[in-house]
Amino acid sequence: MIKPDLSVNICGVEFKNPVIAASGTYGFGEEYDELYPLEKLGGISCKGTTLNPKDGNIPPRIAETPSGILNSVGLQNPGVDKFISYHLPRLKKRDTVVIANIAGASVEDYALTAQKLDDTDVDMIELNISCPNVKQGGATWGVSCAGAYAVTKAVRSATKKPIMVKLTPNVTDITEIAKAVEAEGADAVSLINTLLGMRIDIKTRRPVLHNNVGGLSGPAVFPVAVRMVWQVSNAVNIPVIGIGGISDGADIIEMMLAGASAVQMGTAIFTDPYAPIKAIEQVERYLSDNRIEKISDIVGQVEPW
């Protein structure tokens, strides 16, 4: 049998395979570039970038949990200008899709950040709407249709780049939010961001994170992510990128059967930096063994009872 075709096209952007490094777990790729050629990945979603540099939250801001981690890094990043002048040119020398992940405290922050990126050769912009809307008392943008809609609208009018809105799972009905951002011009949605969690040290009676609460990620969240990807892909007509607890090639196949056109891997990279590379090989083997010629042929092919 011929080598299976792993390429996917997401709103006009060609990925050589469907595996993207998830934002915040891969920095700007530099540390991993020393281990293997970044060209092996379908794409890289860069660390969440804001209009101005941010120091992030006070430590401790990361803790292990059964089958996962809890984090409250708080969007530590060098700011969009440094991203554009330093990190982006280095990444663009690598033959992989480069996605800028942006966040903001106000609609204006998002729009200005997107506008700056519009003049660059970044391939795509991912909107992290799981951060607080400062003017609305700190409620997360993505937990209401109005918040998600406002950010998407502002960014849509600020850039012609393809935009992918990253949805938070901390909502009652994620399909409503997905439909709202699709109506405002999102080219794709990615999900899920982390699930809000908390742990307490019973000796000190202090929460394990200085921020008290944080986002849960890793294998523990995988079934939640599969469920939400399945629901959202049945509710919208734009591509869905599956994220949350993916560890290996079998998880990627499962997520794509649920309806994901591509996937992102995050926490798994902390335990094994080679996890995405191994997963790509496992996906290729699965396709060959099952005589499937194109990875895109399995998208949404789950057969519900």
Ligand SMILES: Cc1cc2nc3c(=O)[nH]c(=O)nc-3n(C[C@H](O)[C@H](O)[C@H](O)COP(=O)(O)O)c2cc1C
């Ligand atoms: C330490 C850490 C930092 C993260 N930072 C960001 C970020 O800056 N922007 C963002 O959209 N998501 C961020 N995420 C969320 C991940 O991109 C991903 O959505 C989530 O961790 C679920 O996938 P996983 O279980 O494969 O890690 C972060 C996750 C972790 C663990």
